[in-house]
Amino acid sequence: MLGMSEVLDQLYSTILQRIREKPEGSYTVELWRKGKGYVARKVGEESVEVVVASLSEGKERTVSEIADLLYHMLVLMAMNDISPEEVYAEIRRRMR
Ligand SMILES: N=c1c2ncn([C@@H]3O[C@H](COP(=O)(O)OP(=O)(O)OP(=O)(O)O)[C@@H](O)[C@H]3O)c2ncn1[C@@H]1O[C@H](COP(=O)(O)O)[C@@H](O)[C@H]1O
Secondary structure, eight states: OOOHHHHHHHHHHHHHHHHHHOOTTOHHHHHHHHOHHHHHHHHHHHHHHHHHHHHHTOHHHHHHHHHHHHHHHHHHHHHTTOOHHHHHHHHHHHOO
């Protein structure tokens, strides 16, 4: 089974590929076309959904909302030229 960072790396690669090739029907391309402001707002909305789910909607729903948030966060990262590795490095730097 893949670890969390490998799953996120794989999804990030797919997101970059979608932005590069712009295939028909891609939700990532739809987000990319709407721009950074739109995607940033989506991350805000998905964050609120995680908060609400974690407080009142149970584990399954919370897991689903976290998956939505991580996906939108990765799209936002891709649109700001931030790789997962840069985030991992920052987390590692803080480790004590
Ligand atoms: N992991 C995801 C993923 N998680 C969530 N979502 C989409 O995020 C949206 C959830 O947000 P909302 O409920 O707010 O959706 P919505 O109402 O349609 O959105 P808005 O109209 O508000 O923008 C849904 O449309 C989901 O399909 C995702 N869309 C794509 N992926 C993966 O990203 C990769 C690229 O996907 P495509 O770009 O679609 O090829 C593939 O590996 C996909 O599996």
